[in-house]
């Protein structure tokens with residue numbers, strides 16, 4: 001469906017993307033995940049044709065669109081701040097892509113209206129067509145923006161932090177709803193987020209970006225369980241990093257077992273309930289690194305000032321170059 | 331937070347408000363009243379007669395013509411400049427922004443002189459123009475040029491901050507939906523900036539009709555031909571025709587009042603609009 005080959009982009013002297021390769025299959029739901037400034041938006045805009053790469057090529061459905069302007073790429077783009085046309089009604093917003101078509105391709109007013117109604121029903125905003133964007137809540141506006149993008153029957157849906165401006169509860173509802181919509185309509189979608197929870201929950205595959213490079217591409221489970229670089233290990237999920245033989249040892253808070261003769265010892269200075277587990281925080285004896293451990297809540301919580309010993313059940317070791325040496329997986 | 335937004339003593343407040351009102355009354359209201367009372371001193375008859383002289387009518391006509399040329403030109407220029415500045419990156423952008431303000435920072439008389447230096451009989455293009463029998467200085471084209479120059483910041487300066495604030499998301503959304511550049515401008519950009527644009531046009535128009543300095547340098551003061559209303563007022567005044575001078579001046583003052591009212595209405599609508607935005 002989408003093939004990106006060696007995409008690079010500079011803004012003045014600043015290299016925003018260094019040689020991005022990415023392939024997306026039809027029907028996939030892809031998350032671009034990365035910290036602020038990692039180039040996610042830039043990449044998404046290059047796929048859309050809102051920005052052009054300095055080198056490399058963009059193929060959509062087998063067609064090289066590297067220098068095709070956005071208007072001819074037939075992709076739906078949803079902006080973080082909705083970008084709804086505030087002087088138009090919701091229905092006119094949704095029908096905009098149809099009403100700007102020329103000649104025979106332009107549906108009649110009645111047909112456009114019917115299509116807008118249909119899409120508003122799809123995004124569960126039936127009956128709000130005659131309102132103005134200013135009269136809607138943030139979540140409703142984002143759904144209008146989505147309906148507007150879908151009206152042109154795009155071959156690809158691109159969303160830049162679609163839930164970034166919404167509060168946590170609305171985000172969560174919309175997330176699940178978007179996932180369902182994607183499946184139901186058989187869309188191919190790419191969305192940008194810097195919220196790892198969102199990426200892991202929604203996407204078929206997660207593309208982790210850092211400083212204009214792709215660090216890892218994989219299913220959410222694989223990215224979480226087997227991070228390939230120290231960056232991914234640190235950025236996705238919570239990770240403890242302690243020095244060890246041959247490099248830095250990375251392990252998740254839950255990848256440990258308590259043992260009286262454990263290799264590591266922690267002086268507990270904070271304990272609280274985190275959902276189904278006890279989260280224990282403290283400093284590692286010897287190195288002084290801050291570590292976080294999860295203990296099943298069936299057992300008694302360790303007391304403050306107590307020293308507990310544990311072994312990392314599962315861990316990853318990265319040497320100074322960031323290469324992974326081997327996984328200690330007993 | 332304290333109960334009162336400002337904690338000055340009531341006396342201080344009264345004094346400050348008093349000074350502001352006195353100042354306004356003395357420098358703005360009083361002259362305005364003086365203009366109208368002088369114009370109508372002999373009654374309505376002489377007032378209308380003064381406006382009905384061929385020279386006065388010619389001046390009014392010329393002023394309207396000048397504004398009718400200068401304002402549309404500056405609307406097009408202002409839109410183009412603010413579009414370029416806010417939606418594109420290009421070398422020389424900072425220079426363009428600075429240049430737009432030039433007419434505000436240069437004395438109008440100097441602006442007029444620039445055109446004399448360029449197009450006057452001894453000017454840079456003077457000989458060439460004479461050869462081709464073209465007259466710019468001391469003729470209507472010179473007045474148009476000077477007026478366009480003087481008034482070109484108004485629309486652009488109104489639109490640039492507005493368009494900067496609005497960003498280019500709306501335009502990008504429109505083109506991603508398949509709209510052409512023209513459709514995007516017409517259906518998305520223009521509606522977004524219409525109140526600001528109208529406001530800029532009003533200010534531009536008021537200045538185009540009222541400009542004295544630059545126009546005075548290039549006009550040549552030919553009665554019935556190259557006199558605009560402000561120039562005509564000066565001539566009548568210098569000839570001790572006070573009723574005539576103030577009658578024409580009162581028309582200009584009326585224009586200012588209409589502009590002020592329209593501006594207030596717009597600001598009110600504008601405020602309403604901005605408030606309803608998000």
Ligand SMILES: Nc1ncnc2c1ncn2[C@@H]1O[C@H](COP(=O)(O)OP(=O)(O)OP(=O)(O)O)[C@@H](O)[C@H]1O
Nearest residue numbers: 011014016034035036037038039040041042043194
């Ligand atoms: N138009 C531009 N001009 C100059 N630099 C830019 C431009 N757009 C992006 N950049 C720079 O390119 C880098 C990548 O930006 P981008 O917007 O793609 O990051 P992002 O991953 O989307 O970040 P965020 O999560 O903050 O949105 C940033 O350092 C940014 O400053």
Ligand SMILES: [Mg+2]
Nearest residue numbers: 040041042192
């Ligand atoms: Mg971004």
